[in-house]
Amino acid sequence: MSATSLQPSPDSIDPFEDPAGSEVSNADAALTLTVDRNATLTLGTDALIILDEGLKYRRKPRNFCGLLPQLSKTTRAVPFYNILWAELVHFEVTIHYARPSGKNACRVAYVNYAVLDKTYFAQAQAWVDALLSRAYPAGVRRRPRMKVMINPKGGQGYAQKLWRREIEKIFAAAHCEADVERTAYRGHAANMAEQLDVNAFDVVACASGDGLPHEVFNGLARRRDATGALRKIAVVQLPCGTGNAMSLNLNGTDSPSLAALAIVKGVRTPMDLVAITQGDQKYYSFLSQSVGIIAESDLGTERLRWMGPMRFTWGILVRLLGKTVYPAELSVAIEEDDKRVIKERYRKARTAHEQSGPQHSSPAIPRLSNDSLPPLRYGTISSPLPETFTHQSLPTLGNFYTGNMAYMAPSTPFFPVALPADGCQDMVIVDGLLPRLTALRMLTTVESGANIDFPEVSYRKVTAYRITPRVVEKRDVSKGWRAKFGRWLGGQGGHKDGFIAVDGERVPFEAFQAEVVPGLGTVLSKRGGVYEFEGPPGTP
Numbered sequence: 001m002s003a004t005s006l007q008p009s010p011d012s013i014d015p016f017e018d019p020a021g022s023e024v025s026n027a028d029a030a031l032t033l034t035v036d037r038n039a040t041l042t043l044g045t046d047a048l049i050i051l052d053e054g055l056k057y058r059r060k061p062r063n064f065c066g067l068l069p070q071l072s073k074t075t076r077a078v079p080f081y082n083i084l085w086a087e088l089v090h091f092e093v094t095i096h097y098a099r100p101s102g103k104n105a106c107r108v109a110y111v112n113y114a115v116l117d118k119t120y121f122a123q124a125q126a127w128v129d130a131l132l133s134r135a136y137p138a139g140v141r142r143r144p145r146m147k148v149m150i151n152p153k154g155g156q157g158y159a160q161k162l163w164r165r166e167i168e169k170i171f172a173a174a175h176c177e178a179d180v181e182r183t184a185y186r187g188h189a190a191n192m193a194e195q196l197d198v199n200a201f202d203v204v205a206c207a208s209g210d211g212l213p214h215e216v217f218n219g220l221a222r223r224r225d226a227t228g229a230l231r232k233i234a235v236v237q238l239p240c241g242t243g244n245a246m247s248l249n250l251n252g253t254d255s256p257s258l259a260a261l262a263i264v265k266g267v268r269t270p271m272d273l274v275a276i277t278q279g280d281q282k283y284y285s286f287l288s289q290s291v292g293i294i295a296e297s298d299l300g301t302e303r304l305r306w307m308g309p310m311r312f313t314w315g316i317l318v319r320l321l322g323k324t325v326y327p328a329e330l331s332v333a334i335e336e337d338d339k340r341v342i343k344e345r346y347r348k349a350r351t352a353h354e355q356s357g358p359q360h361s362s363p364a365i366p367r368l369s370n371d372s373l374p375p376l377r378y379g380t381i382s383s384p385l386p387e388t389f390t391h392q393s394l395p396t397l398g399n400f401y402t403g404n405m406a407y408m409a410p411s412t413p414f415f416p417v418a419l420p421a422d423g424c425q426d427m428v429i430v431d432g433l434l435p436r437l438t439a440l441r442m443l444t445t446v447e448s449g450a451n452i453d454f455p456e457v458s459y460r461k462v463t464a465y466r467i468t469p470r471v472v473e474k475r476d477v478s479k480g481w482r483a484k485f486g487r488w489l490g491g492q493g494g495h496k497d498g499f500i501a502v503d504g505e506r507v508p509f510e511a512f513q514a515e516v517v518p519g520l521g522t523v524l525s526k527r528g529g530v531y532e533f534e535g536p537p538g539t540p
């Protein structure tokens, strides 16, 4: 059984619904704790069941303007996934849990009962322990020690507020230790990660967009004990930025509170990182690299920030309609380029993961080793081109996009068969001279993951590549009404150089080499081993 089937998602199950389907798994009395107010607390199959006559007279959590106390049923179910902590102190059982609040959030609530029978302490303690082990099943570490890094400039500048309002209380209720620090400048998170006392923490949580996790991976990679640190410290995202792909992929949400709950219940998961060498620089990417339309639509549309997230889609549309091309030379180590085989392998990997269940992951944190980073198999951008690479000239390249995760943005699983640690990146190449209508149709299939099936989309699993973008000679693009109109539309306008994006950040427009380093990074995820996107149509 999969982790998710054991742990219903908080937004799909309302703890205050009648617990249909959450019956007591057997009649074992040890599963039920009798408490005061004539109530019982029972460990069901996948939820804690509270039977309490008094609930009838409590207000329902969401009543009309809080004016009409509604009668509710006498039974409630709280999924184990939502249980944050339980304890027995002075014959009082207190259970904190995450209660859905609105459509896309949760907040901390609790119940509290006295154990009346004073000879019953040992049994009550055993019951609380049993509840905690259901709330934190195999593979989930209790009370992780977290270094929280908040980017006050991330997204629309609300990260600090979101931390206070939506996240902090969930971590506190789950008894997590959190050492909080705000980033003061670009690169600060990398410096903090580089100097982190890795023995004192299990997790670095970034209250930010995807920029801070990128920095943290790289800060850890700069250490002498880089490999050990990257394996010991799980890097996670509390989605507070503009781009929150990491959280969408690992936790299936970009809601800060739901992500906080997912992190509390997260399974340690190894994840491939991609070593990038460019000029004399070497750094790591965890999410994506793009040359061409995606990079330009993301980084070259700053003037359109007023549009919000729409500016990206608009940027793509303008370029698609303009049939913009980004010529490049590509050399690549291809692992598989038959889409049918790729999809079949993905399906098998998911099935194997579902069958192995959450037990395959261990909450045990490896002992810190002093190993530095493994050497690169294919050298750097300065090394001779490996003979095993396949060479391709791409004079009319429209989109070059490689990804290590499925979602690149909400509802945009650009790489529908990506896996966290399959030792490969997914590479998409699309020609820039596609008929406009075909290009638009293709764009509309991304949401379902069916873009992989488009004959015009080249989709491969690759282990390394080198790409050399060519600078296209342009007319003087800074003057004239055409240029002005183009800029106003968010088109190429005044950019003389092209764009390359690594994890959404701009890097110099020059050749780079990328190589997958299998399982080098560690993250926490909801399922451990697969991303939250279910796969392209036809994946069971």
Ligand SMILES: Nc1ncnc2c1ncn2[C@@H]1O[C@H](COP(=O)(O)OP(=O)(O)OP(=O)(O)O)[C@@H](O)[C@H]1O
Binding pocket: 151, 152, 153, 154, 155, 156, 183, 184, 185, 186, 187, 188, 207, 208, 209, 210, 211, 212, 215, 240, 241, 242, 243, 244, 504, 505
């Ligand atoms: N105090 C700070 N001042 C300015 N920049 C910072 C600060 N702290 C972090 N940064 C930088 O902000 C960048 C973007 O951060 P993040 O990904 O959290 O936000 P975002 O809103 O999703 O990103 P973007 O601005 O790229 O859309 C990161 O590269 C990071 O280095």
